[in-house]
Amino acid sequence: MREVDIPVSSGYKVLIGSGLLSKLGQETAKTAGNAKYCIVTDENVAPLYLEKTLTSLRSTGAEVLGFVFPCGEKNKTTATVLRILEFLADNHFTRSDVLVALGGGIVGDVTGFAASVYQRGIRFVSVPTTVLSAVDSSVGGKTGVNLGGLKNQVGTFWQPSLVLCDTDTFSTLPDEQFASGMAEVVKYAAIFSEKFGEKLLADFVLPDVIAECVEFKRSVVVRDERDTGLRQLLNLGHTFGHAVEKISDNFYFHGQAVAIGMVMAFNVAVKLGVCPESETAKLVQLLRKFGLPRSAGFSRDEMLSAMQSDKKRSGAKINLVLPRKFGECFIYTTDMSALPDIISYAM
Ligand SMILES: NC(=O)c1ccc[n+]([C@@H]2O[C@H](COP(=O)([O-])OP(=O)(O)OC[C@H]3O[C@@H](n4cnc5c(N)ncnc54)[C@H](O)[C@@H]3O)[C@@H](O)[C@H]2O)c1
Ligand SMILES: [Zn+2]
Structure with a gap:
């Protein structure tokens, strides 16, 4: 135990x-x-x-x-x-x-x-x-x-x-439901630790992996109990992922949509020049291992309108969690007016 x-x-x-x-x-x-x-x-x-x-x-x-x-x-x-x-x-x-x-x-x-x-x-x-x-x-x-x-x-x-x-x-758990949860596990690796990502690629012991994720979550929760800033890091893949969930009318499970959203976030970071392209391969390799999707094939316009309607409730700025590399992320804040470009980079 x-x-x-x-x-x-x-x-x-x-x-x-x-x-x-x-x-x-x-x-x-x-x-x-x-x-x-x-x-x-x-x-x-x-x-x-x-x-x-x-x-x-x-x-x-x-x-x-x-x-x-x-x-x-x-x-x-x-x-x-x-x-x-x-x-x-x-x-x-x-x-x-x-x-x-x-x-x-x-x-x-x-x-x-x-x-x-x-x-x-x-x-x-x-x-x-x-x-x-x-x-x-x-x-x-x-x-x-x-x-x-x-x-x-x-x-x-x-x-x-x-x-x-x-x-x-x-x-x-049905297979897709298990895989969907594993997307959140991969997310912790992408945000916090390349080493943890390597462990996931090998044969791992599930209770150890769950415990390690709880420790990652603890590390942000204790510093941001009321979710006022740092916890936002845990949203890697979620801004794009929510749009994917919405356009697909929940055809994709939450974790599957987050998997697609994480690939999009990596694409954006690469295009902005803040993350080397080789890092995306590390994410994709893990998503493949767990049978998770990497793209949804939606158009730029579909993504834009889903994200714009989502943003109506939360103001003129958009916060995206982007990688500097696999295992290290930061919060990137930009104007809503930049959203069309960001979505083009993501695809
Ligand atoms: N409070 C938070 O911090 C937080 C964070 C992330 C997500 N959430 C919320 O969590 C919800 C999603 O959670 P979820 O993915 O666990 O969904 P869920 O609770 O709907 O469970 C998924 C499905 O699996 C079934 N199920 C559960 N355990 C099972 C088992 N062991 N064997 C077979 N079937 C089983 C459930 O009946 C359900 O049909 C969302 O509503 C989301 O908003 C909350
Ligand atoms: Zn989630």
């Missing part, structure tokens, strides 16, 4: 390893005493892991209930949060009780948000079951739901009291 400490305002541990789910009860009992638990999960994850999670928590003598909601972004809403809050109230949950988020990033975001507002905030434990949620959303304390078709419009900063990641759960 790997253990990473996240020393933010209310610090917590991230435990990563094979077979950890059965130890959840034992681990939560260390911090939560004889609390009552509500496991929140979605309809895909429930048949796979809910019983095991219930059993593990009940093994300590705790009272444990389950709450299951339908999958997908369209259910990451205030309505789902309200249903959870009502369920907690109906079952007399108090401030000393605990929510457990069992699932991917959607379950984590919804559950964290519910935990942060129920009785002005109760503890929650995160049990990520997707690669994306393990390396990204379960660490950092951002919670949230969508509103009026816009992503993450309502949310809070609320830290989990424990994150427990059983890497065995990834074995049931």
Whole structure:
């Protein structure tokens, strides 16, 4: 088992390893005493892991209930949060009780948000079951739901009291979903460490790789807990990636779109003369290894209109994360008027 400490305002541990789910009860009992638990999960994850999670928590003598909601972004809403809050109230949950988020990033975001507002905030434990949620959303304390078709419009900063990641759960992920999570893993290599990228090219041990990503995320989160600057580095590939997701009407999974977006960011950096062309090959080699796409074939005009409509909400400047080389990135700020050129460079 790997253990990473996240020393933010209310610090917590991230435990990563094979077979950890059965130890959840034992681990939560260390911090939560004889609390009552509500496991929140979605309809895909429930048949796979809910019983095991219930059993593990009940093994300590705790009272444990389950709450299951339908999958997908369209259910990451205030309505789902309200249903959870009502369920907690109906079952007399108090401030000393605990929510457990069992699932991917959607379950984590919804559950964290519910935990942060129920009785002005109760503890929650995160049990990520997707690669994306393990390396990204379960660490950092951002919670949230969508509103009026816009992503993450309502949310809070609320830290989990424990994150427990059983890497065995990834074995049931559909291949594209696994690959999509690996795009975020490759992203950490591209931002922070060429050496980590080399490790990914070799035969690696998955729990070690997940732990290393959590450490990369920790390194920015502890310096920018409220996401006011440095965390932006983690957006490598995301500005272009969001446009790809949008144009394809979510045909591409998030990580697949980020993979394409990262290639675009490298192309831009090469054209601007801030990154040698040979660096792009290192990224492409890794994306290939994980079966990730490198281009979407959309036109410059499609990209431009998707990015312009995205920018309407956030002002006249555009921030792009660009590489200086594979393993080192910086934030490049330019005027929106430069966007057509930037997109030409990206293609
Ligand atoms: N809070 C943050 O900091 C943060 C960061 C990044 C992303 N996010 C959010 O995370 C969400 C995406 O997360 P995601 O990619 O994990 O999506 P997700 O939660 O939708 O999970 C992907 C799919 O896999 C299924 N699934 C989950 N675990 C499984 C398993 N072990 N076996 C089989 N199927 C399984 C889910 O039911 C779902 O259908 C987005 O809403 C995004 O906004 C949040
Ligand atoms: Zn992402």
